[in-house]
Amino acid sequence: MIAAAGGVIWRPAGDGIEIAVVHRERHDDWSLPKGHVDAGEHPVQTACREVVEETGLAVVAGRRGLTTRYEVDGLPKRVDYWLMRCTGGAFVPNSEADELRWLPPADAATLCSYEPDREVIADAARGDLPREVAVLLVRHGKAGSSDRWEGPDEERPLTAAGEAQARRLAEVLALFGPVSVASATPLRCRQTVAPLAGRIGLAVAERREFGEPEFGGDPQEAYDAVLRALGEPGAEVVCSQGGTIPAVLQALGVHGHGVTGLLPPAAKGSVWALGGRPGALVADYYRDFEADPDARA
Template identity: 35%
Template sequence: MTPQPTAQAVRSKWTDKAVYAAGAVVWRLVDDKLHILLIHRTKYRDVTLPKGKVDPGEMLAETAVREVHEETGIRVSLGVPVGVSRYHLPSSKQKVVHYWAAEATDRAIRESTFVPNKEIAALEWVPLKKARARLSYPVDHEILDFFAKLVDDGVLRTFPVIALRHAKALHRSEWDGADAARPLTERGRRQADSIVGPLRAFGVRRIVTSDAVRCVQTVKPLAKSLDRKSVKTAKISQDAWEDGTDDLRSVIGRRVRSGKPAVVCSHGPVLPGILSEIALATGTIQGSYVSSAADLEPGAFSVVHLSSSNPGSGIIAIETHSPKV
């Protein structure tokens, strides 16, 4: 009998052949009517959604934002993920493209410097129903179908509450001081730098962090990039969690009520409680996906997408991202 390949072997084979890319279904309201942005590519003479290949060291979310800007001149923040397309390239490799919904604000459109070029011949805003007829490829139709479901469900406009685990810190056995004073390792500092772009891709404007040094150091590069101060609180610290004085509910409740994109940086043991509080605050039935979203490695984060118009309607989507360093 021929031995079957292991799951790891299958994954390795897929990874070796796959080309990864990311993009977005960019949308806007024109006279209260939804329009989708399509690109007409010069070389291929086709009509598709803005997307492009991942650059070395990039995480998918920042690829999507960068490619939308490079192809259209429009700066966007990512909303809900709307699917993954897979297809074969002429080289026989698989291309795997991750997509998000992304609203183009009036200001972003005004500031676009797009002009037709050797890659993109034209941009076209079309109503959702007409977009399907314009698109050249069936894989784009599948992404648009998922996007249309969000529209039908009335949950297209969202905001994220992001649960972030601090980056790699010195082990307790390597530190003689108070646990809350443990700093990041060199790898941890690299992780903190590497997640700035992905977190900014989701439009983060508010930073709330445990007052432990390892958490404060994790969000410091993001705060510098945004030119904003982080809010430090013992209410979501591991020390408070261990002695029963934490107050996750008040911190998370405030973030949900604000309706503003925010990142909340805390500790591995505390994260399940943070995700649980987000679920409770939004009337979401908790399941294994909530627990999975809390099981993060150092420097990783889960993006919880909530409805802007009705946060109490439940979690719309959860996605998890891990640093590459």
């Protein structure tokens, strides 16, 4: 399996959007920026890296786009896409792309040389789904067994594995351009998002309502807070707990990931990326941000 990832770069234009497509001189084709997943990368990291390398543009990652599958020289290839809002920068011709054009979605699709790219653009142009992420709802990292912890449970810290999860979260969640970082009161929650807050230069705000009831949390208050955040610009990162996250997601209409009727999963160190509003909600579940097993060496 050849693993690749790319970005659908967009910017507001009049009453709609424009999408960036690039010309690759060595292939003499027009396409969306993409490239192979390198060892140690999660595909969203690849997508953002490739966009920067091919276009020079600054972007903020948003919701997942489509995944395309086809064969190259007899080998199966998978390309995962993310929608990305352009936040600045300027294109300079380079070894990957010698021209970039900003076009309305229909024109961008017409210019593209390959049908899979046209399908990805059509998905990005949908008006019934959000393109951006408003809430990144994080379950705290691994903190060991409460039975073996002798102090107050609120002070139970992350294990070495949990600290590694926190460092990985900091690397990847920064790509979504968070404007705030918050946490429930338990130490393990604060520790999970502290590396991210330090990386992007923000303080960790305390949000008691996102804790479990024994820590003063209230799923209804947490749900109300998520609703407010969904209507505000920028992505808010909130670290919560396993007793609160599924309840909030169910109240939003999110069920089991791909299985209707089951509780939404919330593994330790996982992230739900939410955008839109109830009834037109995008909820992407990231079980973890470990490296893609199909990445090239």
